[in-house]
Structure formats: C-alpha cells, structure tokens
Amino acid sequence: MSKGQDTKTAILDEALQIASQVGFEGLTIGQLAERTEMSKSGLFAHFRSKEQLQLQTLEHSRRWFIDTVIRPALAAPRGEARVRALFDAWLRWEEVLDGGCVYVTAAVEYDDRPGAMRDALSSHQQEWLESIATMVRTAVAEGDFREDTDPDQFAFELHALTLGYHQFVRLLDDDLALRRARASFERLVACYHS
Amino acid sequence: MSKGQDTKTAILDEALQIASQVGFEGLTIGQLAERTEMSKSGLFAHFRSKEQLQLQTLEHSRRWFIDTVIRPALAAPRGEARVRALFDAWLRWEEVLDGGCVYVTAAVEYDDRPGAMRDALSSHQQEWLESIATMVRTAVAEGDFREDTDPDQFAFELHALTLGYHQFVRLLDDDLALRRARASFERLVACYHS
Numbered sequence: 001m002s003k004g005q006d007t008k009t010a011i012l013d014e015a016l017q018i019a020s021q022v023g024f025e026g027l028t029i030g031q032l033a034e035r036t037e038m039s040k041s042g043l044f045a046h047f048r049s050k051e052q053l054q055l056q057t058l059e060h061s062r063r064w065f066i067d068t069v070i071r072p073a074l075a076a077p078r079g080e081a082r083v084r085a086l087f088d089a090w091l092r093w094e095e096v097l098d099g100g101c102v103y104v105t106a107a108v109e110y111d112d113r114p115g116a117m118r119d120a121l122s123s124h125q126q127e128w129l130e131s132i133a134t135m136v137r138t139a140v141a142e143g144d145f146r147e148d149t150d151p152d153q154f155a156f157e158l159h160a161l162t163l164g165y166h167q168f169v170r171l172l173d174d175d176l177a178l179r180r181a182r183a184s185f186e187r188l189v190a191c192y193h194s
Numbered sequence: 195m196s197k198g199q200d201t202k203t204a205i206l207d208e209a210l211q212i213a214s215q216v217g218f219e220g221l222t223i224g225q226l227a228e229r230t231e232m233s234k235s236g237l238f239a240h241f242r243s244k245e246q247l248q249l250q251t252l253e254h255s256r257r258w259f260i261d262t263v264i265r266p267a268l269a270a271p272r273g274e275a276r277v278r279a280l281f282d283a284w285l286r287w288e289e290v291l292d293g294g295c296v297y298v299t300a301a302v303e304y305d306d307r308p309g310a311m312r313d314a315l316s317s318h319q320q321e322w323l324e325s326i327a328t329m330v331r332t333a334v335a336e337g338d339f340r341e342d343t344d345p346d347q348f349a350f351e352l353h354a355l356t357l358g359y360h361q362f363v364r365l366l367d368d369d370l371a372l373r374r375a376r377a378s379f380e381r382l383v384a385c386y387h388s
Contacts, residue, residue: 021306099306108302111364112215112293122365156358156374157381163361164354170305171316180350187351191381 008046011036012060015053019061020099023109024054024117051116058120061102065124068093070131079142080189082135087185090162091178094169103128104166129155136192145192157188202240205230206254209247213255214293217303218248218311248311255296256318262287264325273336274383276329281379284356285372288363297322298360323349330386339386351382 014035019027029050033040047053069089076085094100103125110118133151140149161184168177208229213221223244227234241247263283270279288294297319304312327345334343355378362371 023302105302107361107365108217108299111361118365125361125366150377152370153374153377156362157355157378159361160354160358160378161351163357164350167301167305167319167353167357168350171301171312172319176346180347183344183347184351184354187385191385 009060011038011043011046012057015057016061016064016102017098019054019057020097020102020105022099023105024057025109027054027057029053054117055120058106058117058124062124062127064096065093065103065128068096073131073135079139080144080193083132083139083189086132086135087158091165091181094162094166100170101162101166104163129159132158143194146194149192154188154192158185161185161188203254205232205237205240206251209251210255210258210296211292213248213251214291214296214299216293217299218251219303221248221251223247245310249314252300252311252314252318256321258290259287259297259318259322262290267325267329273333274338274387277326277333277383280326280329281352285359285375288356288360294364295356295360298357323353326352337388340388343386348382348386352379355379355382 011032015027015032018031018035022031029040029043029047032038032053033043036043043053047056069086069092072089073082073086076082099105103121106117106121107125110121129152132155136145136149136151136154139145140147140151145154161181164184165177165181168174168180174180205226209221209226212225212229216225223234223237223241226232226247227237230237237247241250263280263286266283267276267280270276293299297315300311300315301319304315323346326349330339330343330345330348333339334341334345339348355375358378359371359375362368362374368374
C-alpha cells in the first residue's frame, strides 16, 4: 500500500467512527479535520464534496464489514457452523465502532431520502441479506437445516435479531441484551434444525 | 376539550408527522410554523424551547401509540388472541405516521446522547416491552403458551421483529416485508405454543 493509500485509509477509519456516532449527515469535513489534525483544504482534495465523503465512508464500512463479519464466517466449516460463526462475528461488529453498527444509523437517516447514499446503503443491505441466505442454503445442502427452510426468511429473522440487539445495547443499556440475542439465535436455529 | 387544547393537539399531530420523517433533531419551530401556518412566536408561547417541543412531541406519540396499539389489543380476549391483536395493531402503527415508527428514528438519534429525550424514550420503550411481557404472561396463565415461556424474551423477539419489518418496508422497499414479518410472528408464536 502506498503512503497516499495509508493516509486515505486512516482518514476513512476516523470518518467511519464519527458516522457511527453522529450519523452520515452529521459527518462534516470540519469535524474530520479536527479529529485527523489535517487541514480542511487537504481533506477537500481527497473528497471534493460532502456527498463524496459520505459515499466513500459508507464504502469503507462495507470493507470493514466484510473483514469483520463475512470473512471470519467463510473461514468456518460449511453448514450450521458457518451460520453460527456469522452471528458471532456480527456481535463483534457491533463493538468495532464507537457508536455501534453504522448501518442502523444510516438506515434511519436515508430511508426517506432518495439519492446516491440511499441506493448504496440499500445495495449493501441486500448484499448482507444475500450473504446470510447463501450460508443458510449451504446449511440446508449439508443436511444441518430442514429441506423446507426458506433462506430469505431466515435472513430476515437474523437481521431483525441484530437490530433488536443493537437497540437493547445502545438505548436500553440492557445487561441482558447479549443473553437475549443469543437465546433468540438459538431458538431461530432450533426452529430450522433438521 | 377546550379550543386551546384542540389547537395544541393539532400542532403536536403535525410535529409528530415531521419527527417521523426528519427525526426529532430535524423538527424545528420554523418548520412547524410553516406546516401549521401559525406564527413562530405563537408556537414559542406553546413550547418555549426546542427541547420542550421535542419532549412534548414524544409524549404525544406515546398517547398515539397507546390509542393505536395498546388499547385495541386490550379489547381482544386475554391470551394468545391478545398477543396476536397487539402485533396486528403494531403493523397499523407503522402506517399511521408518514415516516413510519417514530421510535425507530428517535432511538438512533438519542442512543448516544444523554439527556431528557433519551430518558423519556428509554422509558417509553421499557413500557412497550413490559406491555408485551404482561400480555404474554396472561397467555401463559390462560394455557395458550408454554409454562416455561420467558415473557421478557418473547418481548425482545417481538420487538426485534418490528424493527426488522420497519427497515424492510422503509429502506428495502421489500414487497415481501409484510409476508416475512407475519411468517416470523407465526414462527415465534408456534415456538412458545403449549
């Protein structure tokens, strides 16, 4: 990686932490300049516009998500073990960013706001749901989950579970959040078990 | 109801619609003045500060939520029927406001922001979770749900399901969102059925 790429990565890491706390709309070049101790004009040279900063930060979070959640799951054996590894990795993802899962924040910011950010976000979410469904399909093929399992339904339910966990941890300070999420996951898996 | 109360209710109805679309932080006296065709100074007389406007709008949404979700459920027979009525009523709640469930938006806005809004929101959410748990407890007492049902776990899972549905409908424009949410609810009920 060149020095220029290193710098850009370090800036985007910081931008992602800010977005997880105050949202992508709250992320400004001014704030980023303060946190990275770079000049505003230097940052403008990297991003040119606020929307470019937002889009590149969202794309950066996609790479983080793949490294933190998808790759570790793919390293696990095919089948139920991989679905379990995916869930465990998602729980770590929730802790990687200061403000928790940046997608939960972004979904609320852009669901009513058509444009490039909404399109990118929606496509990342579809990609996540398809990753879950694919791993579930493999678990059916391996004989771990029932033949009549609907992989997209499983994906919806696992995704809903992660949203519930995020809110319990962040808003309700619920000590039990992790226990609730794990119990919910076990019930989900048990329901689809062959 | 006096004319003054009617006016206040009409203002808060409008404020709630705005908050559901742009969030409580995006809700301003200026925007509200435009939508209600009232003067800013007239609105200042009602609310005195932006935080008061936010808090009173949140409290107003609590009354709407009770009327839309809790009361219709309590009109249903005790037991599983009431839990089903609660879920059906929640699905209507999602459609009552232009921007969908205002609590999903508020949770993301205030989870990292200590203060009166976060406290009020957290207390409304706890109240909602306790309402679910109480209805589930009754369903256990009526013999509809298994003796070993954990009502708080059920509440977590139903709440997570509503968050998943909200996001599918709002962000992913998923035609299947309602079918997914209903299938998920049926699986939830089936798991706890006696």
